Amino acid sequence: xxxxxxxxxxxxxxxxxxxxxxxxxxxxxxxxxxxxxxxxxxxxxxxxxxxxxxxxxxxxxxxxxxxxxxxxxxxxxxxxxxxxxxxxxxxxxxxxxxxxxxxxxxxxxxxxxxxxxxxxxxxxxxxxxxxxxxxxxxxxxxxxxxxxxxxxxxxxxxxxxxxxxxxxxxxxxxxxxxxxxxxxxxxxxxxxxxxxxxxxxxxxxxxxxxxxxxxxxxxxxxxxxxxxxxxxxxxxxxxxxxxxxxxxxxxxxxxxxxxxxxxxxxxxxxxxxxxxxxxxxxxxxxxxxxxxxxxxxxxxxxxxxxxxxxxxxxxxxxxxxxxxxxxxxxxxxxxxxxxxxxxxxxxxxxxxxxxxxxxxxxxxxxxxxxxxxxxxxxxxxxxxxxxxxxxxxxxxxxxxxxxxxxxxxxxxxxxxxxxxxxxxxxxxxxxxxxxxxxxxxxxxxxxxxxxxxxxxxxxxxxxxxxxxxxxxxxxxxxxxxxxxxxxxxxxxxxxxxxxxxxxxxxxxxxxxxxxxxxxxxxxxxxxxxxxxxxxxxxxxxxxxxxxxxxxxxxxxxxxxxxxxx
Amino acid sequence: xxxxxxxxxxxxxxxxxxxxxxxxxxxxxxxxxxxxxxxxxxxxxxxxxxxxxxxxxxxxxxxxxxxxxxxxxxxxxxxxxxxxxxxxxxxxxxxxxxxxxxxxxxxxxxxxxxxxxxxxxxxxx
Numbered sequence: 001x002x003x004x005x006x007x008x009x010x011x012x013x014x015x016x017x018x019x020x021x022x023x024x025x026x027x028x029x030x031x032x033x034x035x036x037x038x039x040x041x042x043x044x045x046x047x048x049x050x051x052x053x054x055x056x057x058x059x060x061x062x063x064x065x066x067x068x069x070x071x072x073x074x075x076x077x078x079x080x081x082x083x084x085x086x087x088x089x090x091x092x093x094x095x096x097x098x099x100x101x102x103x104x105x106x107x108x109x110x111x112x113x114x115x116x117x118x119x120x121x122x123x124x125x126x127x128x129x130x131x132x133x134x135x136x137x138x139x140x141x142x143x144x145x146x147x148x149x150x151x152x153x154x155x156x157x158x159x160x161x162x163x164x165x166x167x168x169x170x171x172x173x174x175x176x177x178x179x180x181x182x183x184x185x186x187x188x189x190x191x192x193x194x195x196x197x198x199x200x201x202x203x204x205x206x207x208x209x210x211x212x213x214x215x216x217x218x219x220x221x222x223x224x225x226x227x228x229x230x231x232x233x234x235x236x237x238x239x240x241x242x243x244x245x246x247x248x249x250x251x252x253x254x255x256x257x258x259x260x261x262x263x264x265x266x267x268x269x270x271x272x273x274x275x276x277x278x279x280x281x282x283x284x285x286x287x288x289x290x291x292x293x294x295x296x297x298x299x300x301x302x303x304x305x306x307x308x309x310x311x312x313x314x315x316x317x318x319x320x321x322x323x324x325x326x327x328x329x330x331x332x333x334x335x336x337x338x339x340x341x342x343x344x345x346x347x348x349x350x351x352x353x354x355x356x357x358x359x360x361x362x363x364x365x366x367x368x369x370x371x372x373x374x375x376x377x378x379x380x381x382x383x384x385x386x387x388x389x390x391x392x393x394x395x396x397x398x399x400x401x402x403x404x405x406x407x408x409x410x411x412x413x414x415x416x417x418x419x420x421x422x423x424x425x426x427x428x429x430x431x432x433x434x435x436x437x438x439x440x441x442x443x444x445x446x447x448x449x450x451x452x453x454x455x456x457x458x459x460x461x462x463x464x465x466x467x468x469x470x471x472x473x474x475x476x477x478x479x480x481x482x483x484x485x486x487x488x489x490x491x492x493x494x495x496x497x498x499x500x501x502x503x504x505x506x507x508x509x510x511x512x513x514x515x516x517x518x519x520x521x522x523x524x525x526x527x528x529x530x531x532x533x534x535x536x537x538x539x540x541x542x543x544x545x546x547x548x549x550x551x552x553x554x555x556x557x558x559x560x561x562x563x564x565x
Numbered sequence: 566x567x568x569x570x571x572x573x574x575x576x577x578x579x580x581x582x583x584x585x586x587x588x589x590x591x592x593x594x595x596x597x598x599x600x601x602x603x604x605x606x607x608x609x610x611x612x613x614x615x616x617x618x619x620x621x622x623x624x625x626x627x628x629x630x631x632x633x634x635x636x637x638x639x640x641x642x643x644x645x646x647x648x649x650x651x652x653x654x655x656x657x658x659x660x661x662x663x664x665x666x667x668x669x670x671x672x673x674x675x676x677x678x679x680x681x682x683x684x685x686x687x688x689x690x
Contacts, residue, residue: 345648346648349648349669349670350577350580350648350669352669352670353577353580353669353670353671354577354579354580354583355670356669356670356671357579357580357583357584357587357670357671358579358583360583360587360673361583361586361587361590364586364587364590364591365590368590389670392670393668393670396648397668400648
């Protein structure tokens with residue numbers, strides 16, 4: 001997935017989360033609004049009910065028309081309120097309960113009407129009782145009148161108190177009276193009034209009961225709706241916290257994932273660039289995926305590989321250059337050494353010739369003389385001088401030969417045969433030291449057009465050195481092979497003691513010898529080197545202490561014009 | 566028997582005189598010549614059989630001296646002495662008429678052998 005897609009994906013997840021949270025919050029809010037309406041309705045009902053109860057009490061106390069009118073109007077309000085309740089709220093309350101409420105209100109209204117009727121009946125009846133009492137009072141006489149007046153006193157008390165006790169007191173006195181038709185009717189009227197009073201009390205109780213039921217319902221409704229609103233609010237709060245936590249967690253997870261998939265490859269790339277800056281081009285950084293960073297890493301790797309290859313070939317070129325420079329320096333050094341050596345040799349040669357002649361003359365004279373004391377001793381000394389001069393002569397001649405070179409005669413010959421010939425010359429020395437010669441000579445090598453005598457001199461020098469180097473019974477391996485299209489090579493390897501690294505560098509320098517003092521002039525290899533170079537070839541040496549030394553002589557098939565040294 | 570006369574031409578006085586003395590001891594008549602300029606007059610004076618000529622002298626070129634000798638006395642045997650076996654100089658000397666060459670320091674035996682060989686030839690010739 002590309003980084004752009006990743007970012008878009010993360011953004012989409014955020015937007016989705018925000019939309020979900022927004023939707024939930026909106027739904028909660030609308031629910032809360034509905035519930036609050038319900039609370040409002042419940043409160044309205046409760047308030048109306050309170051008004052009704054107030055007027056109900058006032059009416060019951062004063063029994064006047066004003067209060068009953070007010071009560072009726074509030075009751076109408078209440079019914080309107082109840083009827084105006086929205087359907088969904090009714091569903092929420094429950095239809096049965098709603099109907100119960102309506103029934104309760106209906107019953108309440110009925111009972112109120114009933115009690116109003118009863119009150120009217122009571123006042124009618126009370127008027128009738130008073131009228132009947134007044135009529136009887138006019139008709140009765142004497143003692144009976146006195147008793148009836150006392151009874152009327154009890155009647156007044158009952159009318160005032162309207163309770164069963166005062167009615168009973170009245171009844172007891174009434175029963176004790178002598179009965180007549182009028183008195184009977186009067187008593188019956190009082191009794192009917194008592195019955196109405198009882199009925200009123202019953203209805204009153206019913207009214208209280210219904211009112212309480214309505215009150216309880218509205219209180220419950222209000223409380224329930226408030227509780228619901230609170231519950232929803234609490235749930236919303238929880239949801240909000242949960243949503244925030246989810247957003248936080250998802251956000252962190254997405255960001256961490258994004259950061260990992262973007263930053264980690266970048267860091268890895270950065271690490272690689274640092275290493276590359278430090279010169280380590282072999283670092284190939286693997287980044288999985290198909291995004292922009294992966295393709296960047298791919299380009300980076302390609303660049304690294306190309307740089308690595310370029311650096312590799314550059315290093316090789318520099319190495320070659322160093323090698324050439326080293327060879328050049330070596331050749332220059334040897335050339336100047338040769339010039340110096342030749343100069344020294346030439347200068348020394350003349351005084352050497354004088355010493356030689358003087359000593360020779362002394363020897364001649366000594367030999368001619370008869371009576372020279374200690375003649376033999378002197379002759380010994382002279383011959384020692386001559387011997388030393390002879391050694392010097394060898395050195396100067398070789399030095400001059402090394403410096404000036406010899407005439408080059410070019411002929412075509414087979415190098416393997418030339419090697420065999422040289423080995424033949426040295427047969428005696430090889431046998432004497434019991435050396436095993438292993439020949440790997442290619443008899444089908446192309447003919448070489450070069451100076452055979454000089455090359456044989458070279459081979460002789462090298463093989464002689466090998467013979468000197470190995471122990472008795474040592475092994476010398478001589479091989480000839482092709483070296484590229486335009487040259488052949490002869491390799492002479494021995495299992496002698498080898499040459500330490502610090503000495504191998506100087507091995508072709510004049511007067512440098514690894515042999516014992518007095519055994520070598522230190523010129524053999526420098527002359528050999530000079531010859532090989534003059535013939536356009538190369539001579540190299542490899543050696544390991546304790547394992548042996550190997551010389552490789554490269555001879556071009558044709559002599560190239562080369563600077564003489 | 567004719568005594569062989571040898572001119573030793575070398576600017577090194579000590580060398581030439583010592584070598585002359587040694588050749589005298591060996592029965593030759595040897596005359597040292599220390600300068601190239603004197604060579605022709607000495608030839609006139611001594612009529613030598615063999616001339617031992619140094620190839621390189623500070624005041625003259627040995628090859629030039631050799632050619633001059635050959636002009637007046639083509640049959641005198643000249644042995645060139647060189648400090649080294651420079652093949653080009655040797656070849657040039659031989660081409661210019663030198664009979665042989667010998668390298669310094671000289672081995673007396675080698676020199677007398679060469680002289681004998683050369684004088685035998687002339688005697689025979």
